[in-house]
Amino acid sequence: MNTVIDSGIVEQHNAKAMANLEADYAALGGMLARRGKDIEQLTALAQTFAVALPSWGVGTGGTRFARFPGPGEPRNVFEKIDDCAVINQLTRATPLVSLHFPWDKPTDVAALREYADRYKLGFDSVNSNTFQDQLGQAHTYKYGSLTALSAESRAQAVQHNVECIELGRALGSKGLTVWVGDGANFPGQQNLRGALERYLDSMRGVYAALPDDWQVYIEHKLFEPAFYATTIADWGTSFACATELGPKAKCLVDLGHHAPNTNIEMIVARLAQFGKLGGFHFNDSKYGDDDLDSGSINPFQLFLIFNELADASARDGEAFKPSYMLDQSHNVTDPIESLMNSAVEVQRAFVQSALVDRAALAQYQQDNDVLQSAQALKHAFRTDVSPILAMARLRSGAPADPVGCYRASGYRAKQAELRPAKAGASSSGIV
Numbered sequence: 001m002n003t004v005i006d007s008g009i010v011e012q013h014n015a016k017a018m019a020n021l022e023a024d025y026a027a028l029g030g031m032l033a034r035r036g037k038d039i040e041q042l043t044a045l046a047q048t049f050a051v052a053l054p055s056w057g058v059g060t061g062g063t064r065f066a067r068f069p070g071p072g073e074p075r076n077v078f079e080k081i082d083d084c085a086v087i088n089q090l091t092r093a094t095p096l097v098s099l100h101f102p103w104d105k106p107t108d109v110a111a112l113r114e115y116a117d118r119y120k121l122g123f124d125s126v127n128s129n130t131f132q133d134q135l136g137q138a139h140t141y142k143y144g145s146l147t148a149l150s151a152e153s154r155a156q157a158v159q160h161n162v163e164c165i166e167l168g169r170a171l172g173s174k175g176l177t178v179w180v181g182d183g184a185n186f187p188g189q190q191n192l193r194g195a196l197e198r199y200l201d202s203m204r205g206v207y208a209a210l211p212d213d214w215q216v217y218i219e220h221k222l223f224e225p226a227f228y229a230t231t232i233a234d235w236g237t238s239f240a241c242a243t244e245l246g247p248k249a250k251c252l253v254d255l256g257h258h259a260p261n262t263n264i265e266m267i268v269a270r271l272a273q274f275g276k277l278g279g280f281h282f283n284d285s286k287y288g289d290d291d292l293d294s295g296s297i298n299p300f301q302l303f304l305i306f307n308e309l310a311d312a313s314a315r316d317g318e319a320f321k322p323s324y325m326l327d328q329s330h331n332v333t334d335p336i337e338s339l340m341n342s343a344v345e346v347q348r349a350f351v352q353s354a355l356v357d358r359a360a361l362a363q364y365q366q367d368n369d370v371l372q373s374a375q376a377l378k379h380a381f382r383t384d385v386s387p388i389l390a391m392a393r394l395r396s397g398a399p400a401d402p403v404g405c406y407r408a409s410g411y412r413a414k415q416a417e418l419r420p421a422k423a424g425a426s427s428s429g430i431v
Helices: 007-034 039-047 077-091 109-118 151-171 192-208 235-245 264-273 299-319 335-353 358-366 370-381 386-395 402-409 411-418
Strands: 096-098 175-178 215-219 249-254 277-282 323-326
Touching: 007 039, 007 386, 007 402, 039 335, 039 386, 077 096, 077 109, 077 335, 077 402, 109 151, 151 175, 151 192, 175 192, 192 215, 192 235, 215 235, 215 277, 235 249, 235 264, 249 264, 264 277, 264 299, 277 299, 299 335, 299 358, 299 370, 323 335, 335 370, 335 386, 335 402, 358 370
Parallel strands: 175 215, 215 249, 249 277, 277 323
Antiparallel strands: none
16 A cells, blocks of 8 residues: 555654653553453454545535645545545544535546555445536536436536546445435425425436445435525435435434534434435534534434444444544645544544443343443443554554654644645535
């Protein structure tokens, strides 16, 4: 595998960290052994974890008010792959990249796949974009795409999704994620039932184009840009549409797409129970769709989500394989650092969920022992599994401290010289 950061820098970094890491790992191992947990099994489990990277996430994000570009931003999809390769090299937890079309549409699909393969990177689900008009587009999406009253706009949106499937298939992807901003900003603007009927009719055309081994993920969002009534606003609507479309249609849960204090872990449990949980876009939120770094606001909720995922995995076995992806906006941090931190935080919740004593928890629940049931989860959540995560990285050839090693490498400064800003390019998406 080609590497972007010199392997010597990683080795030097780990040599300095080894003594402290081994001591911390031994101490944690002893504590876990007293709880009947094998630290070596947990470390091996950590090494199996993988979460996909969003191509648009390696650029600086922005808001409706401003975007403040960072140095050395990627200017095209190949440079995005370079940055994703750095993240995977330093975390060994992000082997897949999710592309967004037309932002990432390559002129040579085979060349892009070959380029990613040099880094041993694969392609996760591809994403369509009918939430904004593109240069030279024949029909506008201002009043909707898959739900538009205009038959021409709807047909154009369907065709774009079909093209995304074709591109994804050539890249080796196995899924399509569809999010639309369709809806209404005023009461009476649209017939609410009619809008969903048009959505389903359009999605049937997309569904028909799916290869046999593909899935389509329906992503819901409470609000924005349709501030009065969003067509696919909640998990119930998403579930109903996925059920209506067929077995290849699943629901995708973005952690930021809910009202504050929504019980997302219960949504996860419900969708898993009915076989419609397709996957996640991991991020964090305080007020709305903030797209903050994963685990930065409510790490306990992230843990509770993985607790439900662990329960579903124990119930359903190999048949339960949701797709994991980060989806964040990095407005004031180095995107590479934020994505590395987020990958580690999601991996942390994954390992912590394996610490739950499920037999004891089931007995507490059976006995209606409310306090001990809650404490069984808190006991696992409060356990600092950082030494396990660091050892898993080290054994996989990555640094114990990804951000520290990244900063020592000087990668960002080098890219600032190699990638002068390109007028009109936004590395958060459009290039």
